[in-house]
Amino acid sequence: MTGEPHPRRLLRIQEVCDRVGLSKTTIYARMTNNDFPKPVPLGGVVAWVESEIDQWIGERIAERGV
Numbered sequence: 001m002t003g004e005p006h007p008r009r010l011l012r013i014q015e016v017c018d019r020v021g022l023s024k025t026t027i028y029a030r031m032t033n034n035d036f037p038k039p040v041p042l043g044g045v046v047a048w049v050e051s052e053i054d055q056w057i058g059e060r061i062a063e064r065g066v
Contacts, residue, residue: 009049010049012047013027019053037049
């Protein structure tokens with residue numbers, strides 16, 4: 001065990017889509033506009049850092065002003 005409270009985990013695109021409620025097309029469009037975390041290349045596939053996705057979700061929640 002590394003001692004980290006939440007070990008780093010990588011998510012594939014379908015997991016990201018399910019978590020954020022957006023389509024692949026929308027996610028890639030937002031990445032182009034620098035409005036979504038960039039993926040990590042994994043030799044022919046890409047994945048996203050779970051904590052970065054969670055942070056992005058938290059920022060969207062904070063933006064709603066509640």
